[in-house]
Amino acid sequence: MNNNVVKKAIVVSLLAGAPAVAANPALQLTGDMTVSGLSSGGYMAVQFHLAFSEQVNGAAIIAGGPLYCAQNSLAIAFAHCMGKPDAKPDLTAINQYLNQLEQARLLPGKQNLKDDKVWILHGTQDTTVHPNVGKALVSQYQQWLAPENLRFVADQEFAHHFPTDNSQGTACDVSAPPFIANCNYDAAGELLSHLLGELEPKVDTTTGNLWQLTQSQAASQLATTGYAYVPQRCAAGHPCRLHISFHGCKQHVAAVDDAYLRHTGLNHYADSNDLVILYPQAAPSAFNPHGCWDWWGYTGEQYISRQAPQLQAVMLMAKQLTTADN
Template identity: 45%
Template sequence: MKTTYKILASFCALYSGVALSNAANSGNGLPPLSLDVEQVTVSGLSSGGYMATQFHIAHSDWVKGAGIIAAGPYYCAQNDITTALNQCVNKVDAPINLDALSSVAIDYANEGSIAPLAGLKDAKVWLFHGTNDVRVTAQASDLLYRQYQSWTDTQNIVYVNDQSAAHHFPTLNEGSNCSVSESPFIGNCNYDTAGNMLNHLLPYLTAPDDSVSGKVYTISQQKLAGSDGETLAEKGFVFVPENCASGESCRLHISFHGCNQYAEVVGNSYVTKTGINRWADDNNIVVLYPQTKKSLFMPLNPQGCWDWWGYTSDDYANRKGAQISAVANMIKGINTGAINKETTNTGTANND
C-alpha cells in the first residue's frame, strides 16, 4: 500500500499544473473514480495506433501494455509530413531505417524525455494488421513488430496478421463489411479485436455478458488538459462500469481513435461500437476516449488525426509533446477518487 500511494503521489506531482476542482465533473457528471495508474494500458487504430505507441513508450514506467491496429514503428515520420506520407502509410518509397528510428528513442530516454526503455521489457504488446488493409502497409506494421521485439520479451508480444480485414477496427458484429474501409472505420468481421487484445494486455478477464450496464460520460478536455489541449476537441469521453462509479478501484485503458474517426465526424460510433466497453463493463476497466479535432489552418490537421508526424511540435513523440501531456493530464483529472484517497491516507501510508 505504501508503494501504491508513493507512485500515485509522484504521478500527481508530475502533472500538478492541472486544476482538479470542478473540471473532472464537467459534462455529464463524471463520478469520482479511483484508478490504478500503475498498470495503465492503451490502444489505437491508424493515427491512434501511432499515438498509442508514442504514449506507451513515453510513459512505459506506468503504461504496461499497448494494442496497436494498423500502424508503423515509433517515430516513423521523423517529424516530417512528407516522410510520413511516403514511408509510413500506404507506400514505402524508400527503405525505413529501423535502427535510426529506435536510436531517437534511445536519445529521448537518455535525456529523460521518455521513460527508460528497460521499462518495455515486461510490457504486453498486441499488434494487428488486416490482410485487406491498403491504407497502412504490412511492411510498416511488420517494422513495428520488429521494433517492439528489440525492446520487449517476445513471449509478451502477439502479432495478428492473418485476418482478412480492411483498414478499420474489426469487431464481432458491428460496422461495415469487413472488406471495406469506410466511415466510421469499424468492420463487421466476426472477429473480436477488443476481446483478443484486452485478454492479452490484461489476463484473467471475465467473459462479458450480453448487456452493458456502465455509462459513457462527457468530460471537458480543455479544462483538464489546459494549454496542452489546444489541438484537441472540447469534449472527450469516459466509459465507466457501475462498480467503478460506485467507488471501487479500477484499471484504466485509453483508446485512441483514427483519422476521420473523431466524434464530430462519426458521433459515438468509436466510443460505443468497437467492443471495448463490453469487455470493460464486466472487468472493472474505465476507458478514456480522448478526441482530436480537425484544423484547416496551422497547425494543419484536416482529417483530425493524432499527431504522429509533428504538427504540434518537434516533441510530438515524447513526454514534452502537447497531446501526450494533455492525455496524461486528463488521467490525473478524472482520477479524483484515488487522489482524494491519497490525500486522506498520506499520514498512514508514510508510516507503513
C-alpha cells in the same frame, strides 16, 4: 521487484493529484494502465506507451506503425509510414533519435518496457497503412520486449478498420466510416486478454455511462471534450483498471458521432471486468483536416517526448478521473 509492480505504485501516485474539472465522482483507479489505438490512434498508443513507460503496462496497436516513423516529416510519413508497398521505416535513424531523447530525459529508459505486453494487429488487405509498416512496428518492439510478451496477428484479411464480431459496422473488406467492421473477429477481447490476462465474458448490453471530460490544453490541438466509459461498479467506488483507447483519423465524435465510443466492443468487456475506458478526442484543423493524432509533428518537433502537448493532455485527463467533480 517486478517492473509492473513498480509501475502500479507510480500510476497510483500520479493519479492522486489532479485538478477538478466536471461533475463526476472520483474513481478508484489501480495502477494497471494500458492503451490501444487504430491507425493514427495506433501510432499515438505507441507514443503514449513509450513516453509514460513508467506508468503504462501494455499497448495494443491496430493498423499502426513504429514510434517516430515519420521523423517529424510529412513527406517521410507518406513515403514510408502509410500505404505504399515499398514503405520501409528507417529503424536505425529512429533508434538514434530515441536514444537522444532518452539521454536528454525527454523519454524514460526503454528498460521499463521489458515486462510489458504488446499486441499488434495488421490486416492483409489494408491499403491505408501497408502491412510492411506494421511489420516494422513489430521489429521495433522486438528490441525491447521478451518474445512471449509480444503478439502479432498478421493473417487476417481485414481492410483498414477496427474489426469486431458485432453487426454495427461495415463489411470486413471495406475501409469506410465509421471504420468499425463486422468481421466475426473480436479484436477488443483479443487485445484486452493479451494485455490484462484472462477476462470475464463480455456483457450483451452495457449498463455504464459515458462521462464527458474537459480537454483543456490549447496547445494540444484537441477537441474541447473527451469521454470516458465508466461501469456502474467503477462509478460506485470499486477499484478499477484504466484503459485508454485512441480513435483513428476521421473517427472523432464530430465525424462519426459516438460510434467509436460505443461499438468497438471495449465497453462490453469494461462492464464485466471493472475497466474504465478513456476516449480522448483529436480535432480537425487546417494542418490536420481528418482529426488525426499527431504522429508526424503538427504540434511541434517533440511530439513523441514526454513533454508533447497531446500526450500531456491525455495524461491530465487520466488524472482527472481520480478527482471528485472531475
